[in-house]
Structures are given as C-alpha cells and as structure tokens.
Amino acid sequence: xxxxxxxxxxxxxxxxxxxxxxxxxxxxxxxxxxxxxxxxxxxxxxxxxxxxxxxxxxxxxxxxxxxxxxxxxxxxxxxxxxxxxxxxxxxxxxxxxxxxxxxxxxxxxxxxxxxxxxxxxxxxxxxxxxxxxxxxxxxxxxxxxxxxxxxxxxxxxxxxxxxxxxxxxxxxxxxxxxxxxxxxxxxxxxxxxxxxxxxxxxxxxxxxxxxxxxxxxxxxxxxxxxxxxxxxxxxxxxxxxxxxxxxxxxxxxxxxxxxxxxxxxxxxxxxxxxxxxxxxxxxxxxxxxxxxxxxxxxxxxxxxxxxxxxxxxxxxxxxxxxxxxxxxxx
Numbered sequence: 001x002x003x004x005x006x007x008x009x010x011x012x013x014x015x016x017x018x019x020x021x022x023x024x025x026x027x028x029x030x031x032x033x034x035x036x037x038x039x040x041x042x043x044x045x046x047x048x049x050x051x052x053x054x055x056x057x058x059x060x061x062x063x064x065x066x067x068x069x070x071x072x073x074x075x076x077x078x079x080x081x082x083x084x085x086x087x088x089x090x091x092x093x094x095x096x097x098x099x100x101x102x103x104x105x106x107x108x109x110x111x112x113x114x115x116x117x118x119x120x121x122x123x124x125x126x127x128x129x130x131x132x133x134x135x136x137x138x139x140x141x142x143x144x145x146x147x148x149x150x151x152x153x154x155x156x157x158x159x160x161x162x163x164x165x166x167x168x169x170x171x172x173x174x175x176x177x178x179x180x181x182x183x184x185x186x187x188x189x190x191x192x193x194x195x196x197x198x199x200x201x202x203x204x205x206x207x208x209x210x211x212x213x214x215x216x217x218x219x220x221x222x223x224x225x226x227x228x229x230x231x232x233x234x235x236x237x238x239x240x241x242x243x244x245x246x247x248x249x250x251x252x253x254x255x256x257x258x259x260x261x262x263x264x265x266x267x268x269x270x271x272x273x274x275x276x277x278x279x280x281x282x283x284x285x286x287x288x289x290x291x292x293x294x295x296x297x298x299x300x301x302x303x304x305x306x307x308x309x310x311x312x313x314x315x316x317x318x319x320x321x322x323x324x325x326x327x328x329x330x
Contacts, residue, residue: 017233018232024046068112078122086300092157125179130180138293197316224262235299
C-alpha cells in the first residue's frame with residue numbers, strides 16, 4: 001500500500017527537493033505543511049517542479065509554532081507513516097539579530113510537531129532534520145561524529161540543538177519513533193539568493209565584488225562540505241528504510257571546499273572574472289564559524305552512497321540557474 005508522508009517546510013528549498021524526490025522515486029502521498037515565510041517564495045518551488053497540482057500532493061498553510069489545528073489534522077487523517085520535520089528558521093545572520101523567532105520555530109515548533117506525532121497510531125518515523133552547526137566550529141582535521149559534544153556558535157544552531165534534544169526526549173519518554181540527521185551545506189536549484197552559491201553566481205554575473213568569509217588574518221577562507229538537495233533526499237530515503245530508533249546520522253558531501261575555492265569554481269564554470277575581498281566576519285560578528293565538518297563514516301558503513309558527485313551537481317545547478325535568473329534576481 002502507498003505510504004503517507006507529512007513534510008514541514010515542504011515549500012522551502014530543501015523541502016521541495018524532498019518532495020520532488022518522493023514524487024520521482026515512490027508512490028507515496030504527500031502533505032506539505034508550510035507557513036510561507038520569506039524563504040518559501042509562496043508555492044513557487046512546488047509549482048516549478050509541477051508538484052503543487054499533483055494529485056498526490058496536498059499543500060496546507062500551517063504555522064507549527066502553534067499546535068497543529070483540528071482542521072489541519074482532519075485534512076491529513078491519522079494514517080501517516082512518516083513525518084519529515086524540515087521546517088525551521090535557518091539564517092544565521094537573522095538569528096544573531098533576533099534569536100526569538102528561531103527559538104519559537106525550532107524549539108517550540110518542534111515540540112508541537114512531536115505532540116502531533118503522538119496522535120498518529122501508525123507512525124513509523126519522525127525524522128528531525130538538524131544541522132552540522134550544532135557542533136560549532138570544527139578545528140582543522142576534526143570531523144564531528146553523530147554523538148560528539150555540542151558547542152553551538154549562534155542562536156540558530158542552539159535552537160536546532162534544542163529541537164534535537166526534544167526529539168530525543170520524546171523518543172525516550174513517549175516512544176515517538178525518532179531519527180535525527182545532521183546535514184551540511186545544501187545547494188541546488190531554486191535556492192534563496194541570500195545563500196552563498198546563488199549569491200556568488202549573481203555577483204559574478206553582474207561583475208560585483210564578493211566578500212569571502214575568512215580568518216582574522218584574511219589569509220584563509222572558511223570551508224564547508226557541500227551536498228545537493230537531491231542527494232539529501234537519497235540519504236533520507238535510505239534512512240527511512242534502514243535507520244534505527246533514537247539514532248543520529250550525518251549526511252555529508254564527498255569533499256571539503258573552502259569558500260574562495262567555491263567562488264573560483266563558480267566563476268570558472270560560467271567563464272567570468274572573480275572579484276573578491278577576504279573579510280573577517282567572525283571578529284566583527286561572532287557566531288559565524290570558520291569551518292564546519294562532519295564524519296560521514298556511519299552512513300558509509302551502512303551502505304549509502306552519493307548518487308551524483310559534487311562536480312556534476314554543481315555544474316547542473318549553475319547551468320540551470322543561468323537559464324532561470326528569476327531565482328537569483330529577487
């Protein structure tokens with residue numbers, strides 16, 4: 001029988017890639033819950049992947065910082081197999097300016113979704129989508145494993161860590177079938193232009209100077225592991241079939257790239273000059289960690305492999321975005 005999945009934040013960037021993957025790879029029915037903040041662009045992403053009018057997709061405007069309403073619950077019904085809780089406030093700068101919306105969404109909102117999960121008698125998994133940032137800045141040579149200590153560097157990551165602990169508490173206290181993932185920097189088509197790759201792409205195309213997050217000496221750029229949204233769906237699908245109760249899993253791209261190198265790669269792909277300035281963001285705005293790094297050995301040993309490599313994923317994303325400039329020129 002076909003399964004039913006509820007996806008919070010399904011109109012958002014990562015969420016819509018999950019929706020797209022489910023439609024392509026399964027026969028599941030999907031309920032998207034999204035409160036349509038600035039990051040969602042309404043239902044544009046779902047329309048663009050031809051999911052908004054798909055008979056298997058039901059889109060509901062819902063704000064999970066409040067309890068799930070009786071009406072929304074009735075629309076979905078009780079026969080839900082999976083909840084994929086991706087909905088969150090995510091932008092570090094915004095969390096530094098005003099932490100409260102992040103605590104309300106990522107902690108209180110997670111509690112409301114967990115309470116809703118407890119009402120579903122056939123629920124197989126509640127997947128809480130967390131972040132590499134809960135571990136804080138990673139020293140050179142250190143890649144954090146799933147159960148390493150947390151050291152959140154900003155209100156965003158602290159709020160995500162708080163939601164993560166709530167998910168574990170509900171697994172321990174109420175038996176909610178919980179999986180937790182840590183994901184690194186996700187990129188792909190239809191990403192909000194405030195994010196690094198579309199930001200660099202727009203500035204390179206316009207001949208503008210790009211600020212590169214660096215150390216205090218301005219001689220070493222910050223670095224990240226990058227992974228495409230479609231590969232994230234692949235990992236999520238794998239875990240829904242192979243994960244274990246109250247376990248954590250790192251979803252990691254195949255290589256570490258510093259921000260300057262990434263900007264150079266983007267400029268090289270589109271054949272434009274890169275104008276850049278190394279900027280010490282961390283000293284002026286504490287909370288911007290120079291390096292994040294996760295150990296992907298656990299998923300690797302379980303047998304999950306990236307379906308598409310980084311180079312191909314990045315090139316396809318850039319080529320697609322050049323053909324759809326409306327996604328970076330908002």
